[in-house]
Amino acid sequence: MQRDNEDDAWRAIVENFGERADLDPDPQPETPPGTQQESRREPDPEPPPVAPRAASSWDEEYVDSDWSTDRFVPPPPPPVPSTSKDRMAAWIGIFGSPAVLLVCLVLAIDLPQLVAYALVAAFVGGFLYLVFQMPRGPRDPDDDGARI
Template identity: 40%
Template sequence: MTPQSDEDEVWRQIVASFNETAEDASAEQPWPDRENVSDEATEEGDGEPGGDASEPASEQAGTASEDDDHYVPPPPPPLPRGDAITRASWVALFGGPAYLLLAALLTWPMEGWIVFTAVAAFIAGFVTLVVRMGDGPPPDSGWDDGAVI
């Protein structure tokens, strides 16, 4: 037999057994045996794993109030205020293009120095924010700088 004929025979067997059901005994049970709940656990509680014996039976049975069903995160900390240079950079970054857009929509006269100032404010704000961003670890991070690749 040639390798090609062996391969053809294997494909014929696969196609012939395509619609057959599995004869595996574990097909009835979709989880491993080690996760089965013992008979003692079903007699003591409701049979669900993870039930805490210190909780009342009413909470274990799922009769807790609906207020306990969802997570309410704590309020977030306030945003940092930022220094004057950072705030001025953000104003310049958004203010320059906003002024040009507003002037174009309202057909205000735009002289050359006004356009130059708006574009320069945008570029200066962007450059200032990038330069002040920093690429090192925070000063309070300690001696260990983590994983270095």
């Protein structure tokens, strides 16, 4: 019994869904292939003019408001963190040494052998210094790095 009532309800919904399309009672006969028939369409009528939208209270409230006083001003950013001199020297060794060697290679500048070895040593030494300065212990597993 329950199933019949549901079927009747769905059938009623489907039968009354949306507007019905008006179909032409006499469709035009199809032209056989091979014959060409000129078809002329009448131009579409002009669309009706669109009435201007009436201003709502929301529009008036925000159009008339002074944006300079209502605008959000974020707090000043925190100062840029600075690094220690030894750590800065290590970073210069990591990025500066290969840059100097590359410029000398491209410009065909002959470096004394002692300077070339010093640049390579600065790169390796800076890398090792930064690796040994990394924290040894595991970080807090609940810390995902997000800050509020």
